[in-house]
Amino acid sequence: MITVVITMKIIGINASPRGEKSQTRRLVLDVLEGARQTGADITFVDICGLEIKYCTACGTCYATGECIHDDDFPALLEKMLDADGIVFGSPNYINQVTGQLKTMLDRMADVVHCQALSGKYGCAVCTAGGAYANEVADYMNSALLSFGAMTVGKVGVHVGADPNAIVGAEKEAKVLGRKLADAIKTKWSDPAQEKILAERKEYFKRMISFNKDLWKHEYDHWKDLGELK
Numbered sequence: 001m002i003t004v005v006i007t008m009k010i011i012g013i014n015a016s017p018r019g020e021k022s023q024t025r026r027l028v029l030d031v032l033e034g035a036r037q038t039g040a041d042i043t044f045v046d047i048c049g050l051e052i053k054y055c056t057a058c059g060t061c062y063a064t065g066e067c068i069h070d071d072d073f074p075a076l077l078e079k080m081l082d083a084d085g086i087v088f089g090s091p092n093y094i095n096q097v098t099g100q101l102k103t104m105l106d107r108m109a110d111v112v113h114c115q116a117l118s119g120k121y122g123c124a125v126c127t128a129g130g131a132y133a134n135e136v137a138d139y140m141n142s143a144l145l146s147f148g149a150m151t152v153g154k155v156g157v158h159v160g161a162d163p164n165a166i167v168g169a170e171k172e173a174k175v176l177g178r179k180l181a182d183a184i185k186t187k188w189s190d191p192a193q194e195k196i197l198a199e200r201k202e203y204f205k206r207m208i209s210f211n212k213d214l215w216k217h218e219y220d221h222w223k224d225l226g227e228l229k
Contacts (some may be wrong), residue, residue: 008184010085011178013044013076015101018091019046023166027125027155027173028089034177035085038185041048048100050076052107061110065217072082073107084184085121085151087177088140092128097136100210105143113204114221115148118197121183122149122177127169129160146200152176152183170172201227 001072012032016022025046032042050072060068067074080086090097091112097105111117126133133156141151153176157169182188205222212219 008035008040008085009043009083009179010040010180010184011045011079012087012088012183013080013101013104015048015088015090015091015098015104016043017098017100019048021193022091023127023157023159025089025127026166027127027157027169028087030170030173031087031089031155031177031180032125033126034174034179035181036177037174038181040053040181040184042179043078043083045079047076047104051146052100052103052170054103055106055109058213059108062113062215062218063088065110065221069091069107069109073104076104077108077111079150081116081198082194084143085123085180086117087123087125088144089125089178089204090136090140092126093138095132095136097126097140101140108147108216108217111147113215113218114205115197115201115206118148118201120149121188122151123180124174125155125169125176126157127166128156128158130158132158133158144192145196148197148200149192150183150188150190150197152179152188179217 012028014025014028016024052073053069090101122144124137126137137154137156155172208218
């Protein structure tokens with residue numbers, strides 16, 4: 001009898017520019033460690049070490065599936081598409097994710113239209129000096145949901161007034177990593193998110209149908225899935 005072993009892949013993307021001094025990095029690595037302990041194959045990416053150029057809103061990706069830029073984003077996107085789970089991590093800079101992460105998210109417009117992360121799971125972690133860590137983590141989870149992924153939770157921590165708060169947050173992050181891995185294994189589903197995903201899917205199918213002569217790549221994507229005629 002042949003036993004087939006299916007590897008569960010989870011990628012963690014850290015968007016803090018502080019390198020190894022980053023507390024956000026610690027949380028992302030802790031999520032990955034929690035997932036690794038349940039058998040996941042983990043990958044860590046520091047996007048601040050990558051070259052990711054700004055989206056110009058040219059629409060080329062809608063039409064061809066390719067971007068006009070020659071940089072590190074396509075390889076990073078391939079890693080996300082190859083993963084079963086995705087972890088976003090960012091500190092809170094003026095009530096929002098870092099510019100590095102926002103630049104990456106803006107490059108994912110084609111991913112939104114194609115709901116290319118459908119069937120995947122995600123979560124988010126955020127550190128902040130004094131406020132809005134949970135809100136920024138919610139934003140990252142909403143981005144994952146926009147791309148088609150189901151989200152399983154977040155860790156937000158305020159470290160300005162209590163530097164030791166990161167210790168408890170690291171424990172939460174490992175628990176979150178195990179939760180992410182379990183969701184992938186069991187194909188967990190949240191009815192509220194399923195409703196949003198279904199509505200979003202229908203919306204993009206209609207929009208792309210209206211623009212099928214311009215957005216051939218995206219029309220072909222949905223057609224190949226049997227969603228459009």
